[in-house]
Amino acid sequence: xxxxxxxxxxxxxxxxxxxxxxxxxxxxxxxxxxxxxxxxxxxxxxxxxxxxxxxxxxxxxxxxxxxxxxxxxxxxxxxxxxxxxxxxxxxxxxxxxxxxxxxxxxxxxxxxxxxxxxxxxxxxxxxxxxxxxxxxxxxxxxxxxxxxxxxxxxxxxxxxxxxxxxxxxxxxxxxxxxxxxxxxxxxxxxxxxxxxxxxxxxxxxxxxxxxxxxxxxxxxxxxxxxxxxxxxxxxxxxxxxxxxxxxxxxxxxxxxxxxxxxxxxxxxxxxxxxxxxxxxxxxxxxxxxxxx
Amino acid sequence: xxxxxxxxxxxxxxxxxxxxxxxxxxxxxxxxxxxxxxxxxxxxxxxxxxxxxxxxxxxxxxxxxxxxxxxxxxxxxxxxxxxxxxxxxxxxxxxxxxxxxxxxxxxxxxxxxxxxxxxxxxxxxxxxxxxxxxxxxxxxxxxxxxxxxxxxxxxxxxxxxxxxxxxxxxxxxxxxxxxxxxxxxxxxxxxxxxxxxxxxxxxxxxxxxxxxxxxxxxxxxxxxxxxxxxxxxxxxxxxxxxxxxxxxxxxxxxxxxxxxxxxxxxxxxxxxxxxxx
Numbered sequence: 001x002x003x004x005x006x007x008x009x010x011x012x013x014x015x016x017x018x019x020x021x022x023x024x025x026x027x028x029x030x031x032x033x034x035x036x037x038x039x040x041x042x043x044x045x046x047x048x049x050x051x052x053x054x055x056x057x058x059x060x061x062x063x064x065x066x067x068x069x070x071x072x073x074x075x076x077x078x079x080x081x082x083x084x085x086x087x088x089x090x091x092x093x094x095x096x097x098x099x100x101x102x103x104x105x106x107x108x109x110x111x112x113x114x115x116x117x118x119x120x121x122x123x124x125x126x127x128x129x130x131x132x133x134x135x136x137x138x139x140x141x142x143x144x145x146x147x148x149x150x151x152x153x154x155x156x157x158x159x160x161x162x163x164x165x166x167x168x169x170x171x172x173x174x175x176x177x178x179x180x181x182x183x184x185x186x187x188x189x190x191x192x193x194x195x196x197x198x199x200x201x202x203x204x205x206x207x208x209x210x211x212x213x214x215x216x217x218x219x220x221x222x223x224x225x226x227x228x229x230x231x232x233x234x235x236x237x238x239x240x241x242x243x244x245x246x247x248x249x250x251x252x253x254x255x256x257x258x259x260x261x262x263x264x265x266x267x268x269x270x271x272x273x274x275x276x277x278x279x280x281x282x283x284x285x286x287x288x289x290x291x292x
Numbered sequence: 293x294x295x296x297x298x299x300x301x302x303x304x305x306x307x308x309x310x311x312x313x314x315x316x317x318x319x320x321x322x323x324x325x326x327x328x329x330x331x332x333x334x335x336x337x338x339x340x341x342x343x344x345x346x347x348x349x350x351x352x353x354x355x356x357x358x359x360x361x362x363x364x365x366x367x368x369x370x371x372x373x374x375x376x377x378x379x380x381x382x383x384x385x386x387x388x389x390x391x392x393x394x395x396x397x398x399x400x401x402x403x404x405x406x407x408x409x410x411x412x413x414x415x416x417x418x419x420x421x422x423x424x425x426x427x428x429x430x431x432x433x434x435x436x437x438x439x440x441x442x443x444x445x446x447x448x449x450x451x452x453x454x455x456x457x458x459x460x461x462x463x464x465x466x467x468x469x470x471x472x473x474x475x476x477x478x479x480x481x482x483x484x485x486x487x488x489x490x491x492x493x494x495x496x497x498x499x500x501x502x503x504x505x506x507x508x509x510x511x512x513x514x515x516x517x518x519x520x521x522x523x524x525x526x527x528x529x530x531x532x533x534x535x536x537x538x539x540x541x542x543x544x545x546x547x548x549x550x551x552x553x554x555x556x557x558x559x560x561x562x563x564x565x566x567x568x569x
Contacts, residue, residue, distance in 0.1 A: 164408065164429055167397070171405045174394040181353060181388075182406050183380030183472065 006137035007257030008250065013142040014225075015249020016149040017207045021219075021226035022233065022241035023156060024200035030173045030236040031193040034083065034094045038101035040223030042078070042198060043205030044216060045105050046071045048113050050206060051120055051214070060123060064206060068199050075198020079191045109216040117218070122210035145207050149242075152200060156238045169193065173236075221265060225252065228272040234282025243283060247271075305366035305383065305475050306330045307352070307506065312361030314344075314351055314530075321347040323530040324361065331475050332503035336517040336538075337510045339527035340551055345510045346389060348527070349478050353379055353386055365476065380408075385474035389481050391461040393453040399464050400449040403436035406468035439467040443497075458485045466497075476506045483513045495520045518542065526550070 021039060028036045036042075046067045053063040082101065086093045124140035160166035172179045172186045173193075179186050204226070205219060212218050229248040233240025248271060255267035275282075307329045314322040322344045329335040337345050350356040352363060354376045363370040365382050379386070385406070393402050440446040443463045453461050462482065469477055479498070483491045491513060498520045501507055511517050517524060517538070524541040526534040528550040534541050541547055 162429070164404070164432060167401055167405055168408055170397060170401075171394050174396050175392070177355070177376070178388070178392050178394070179405070180376035181379065181386055182468070183377050183408050184405070185377050 002134070003257060007253050009136060009138040009142070010257070011250035011253025012246065013138065013145050013249070014253060015229075015246040016145050017204050017245075018222065018225045018229045018248050019242045019245025020149045020152055020200050020207065021204040021222060022229035022245050023153065023238055024197035024204070025226060025230040026233070026235060026238060026241045027156075027193050027197040027200065029230070031169070031190050032079075032083065032094075033091070034098065035227070035235075036194075036197065037095070037098040037223070038078070038105060039098075039197065039201045040205075040219030040226070041102045041105040041109075042071070042074055043201035043203075043208075044219040045109055046074065046198075046202040047120065047205035047209045047214070048109055051113075051118070051209075054121065060121065064123070067202050067206060071198035071200075071202025072195045073198070075201070076191050076195040078198075079194035083194070084187070084190075106216045113216070115216055117213035117215040120209035120214040126210065141210065148203060148207065152203060153238060153242050156196070156200075160238065224265065225249075225268050228268050228275070231272060232275045232282060234284040237282070237284035240282055240284030305506070306364075307384075307476055307508070308362070308364045309348070309352075310362040310364075312348075312351065312363060313359045314347055314356060315359050320530050322351070322358075322527075325527070325530070325532045327525045327532060327535060329476065329506045329508050331506045333523065334498060334502055334507040334509060334521050336521035336524040337508060337527065338512075338514070338517055338524060338541075342529075343527040343550075344530040345527055346480060347530075349386065349480055349508075349510060352384070352478065380472050380474070383473075383475035384478065385469040385472045385476075386478035387465050387469050387480055387482060389484070391453070391458070391465045393461055393465055393468075395452065395454050398450050398452060399440065399445065399456070399460075400433065400436050402453065402464055403439060403467045403471055404432045407432055407435060407471040436467070436471055439471050440464075443467050459487070459490050462486065470501075474505055476508065477501065479507060479509045479511070481511055482509070483511055483516050491516055 021043065024039045024043075025036060028034055028039070049070055050063045050067040053066060054060065058066070078101065082097050083094050086097065122141040122144075124144050126139045126141045128135045128137050128139055129143075130136075158166075160170055168179070168184045169189050169192065171182070172184055172189045176186045204222065208218065208222050212222075225248050226245070229244035230241055231244070232247055233242070233244030248268060251271050252264045252267045256264045259267075309325060309327045311324045311326055312322050313320070313324050325344070325348070327335075327337075337348065339345055347356060351358050352370055354370070358371055361371075365384060368382055370379075370382070394405065397405065437446060437449060440449055443466065445460050445463045445467070448456055448460055448464075453464060456464075462485065466479075466482065469479075482498075483494055486494060495516050498507060498509065502522075509517065509521060521538055523536065524534070524538055525532055526541055526544070526547050533550060534544045534547050536544075
């Protein structure tokens, strides 16, 4: 029973991190129909920048905040410099560019910081909380993960559902040309979508790094899990990203807890296949577009 | 060809199209056409399928590039702006063939998005949810609600377009164009799919828009065009073959020939054109 509880709690924390990166994928896909395979690597790069800042004596929370801002700028730059020029060309081009960016960023990180793993501090203690007389596999840092991702998700939902800026972003995602006709500056909103995805990606990097082998490739597997989460959620819904993240996190945690951690990546791929076969449009897919 | 106008251009803002040519590969869609529409004037643009009516709208909106010629609105060149999002700043709004509503937005949101150009809250306040942005939201929602009320579709404000009858969707699309308070409204086949009663209501509505704005109306339903338009421009194979009052266009033999062919135009010019050419 305690194994089940601990595995569940572990899956919950991991699932929230996958949800954050899945949200980054969703923000980009819903606006530009591109899966950004470099999203994890961008989070990796900003986490290395955080590590450098911490190494130079910058306080944790200042470094945390700075890296979210850097993620915002990096996301915007990638859209404007690498993705925007490919508008109107083959759909395969931006996919190849994001894969290329993934390789370049990992190579760059390896060159600058080295390929070996290193430690990264957590915002709070990682030792398990004590409930009654029992220590559970859920730490103060896990609580922080939960809160941070929920704040990110809530902020995204409020932006989309309760502001005119969010209304414009949703309209642009549904039909860019019609939005332009109505005076919406779609290009700016696409950049903003990538920038917000950059923030979500940076946050996921900061949350994963303390609990993993922090190095140039530490986000690769997280991207696979996040992609699985995003597909389960429908690739276009922030709420779907959250639910998909939790389903993925819990599933691979159960696989790791009961079958062995080596089978977790395989478990994620099986989950992805099952999701694609059972409900290829995802749980929270938006209504199909109408011809205009 | 110089474009006559029933209103003095000094009375309002004027759309002027001069020697406009548009080609798609080897096909000439618009062949050096000239025309105008002034604020307060309802101008019909008619012609057989493929005559170039929607292409004309698409060039005005910046969706299609012109090979040569000039389009100005209130003195500003539309071809130089060439961004669709600049149109609303110039006071031009357009409805689309079909309805072109956002399937994932409610009817109210679909109308609200039409007024984005008039928003005064900036990016920062929207991101931070500051009171100025919230006030803009309420103002926008209120204006959208009033328009839906005027058009008789306020009961559907929270519905999604795909669940509603076509006529409701059409009115929503019209409300979305009107909320921007344009001085020139481009209506692309607004009567398609409407019943006769609904078409009568639409005609009354369009007449009511003048003199607040100019209306450029592309439409196949001749009863509606003849009833509401001050002036009609007839296109055929990308050329203007007639430009004048409904009566003069109706009795123009070249127009009847364009619609129905040489063999039958004589009988048509005496009995009026087909209702649904």
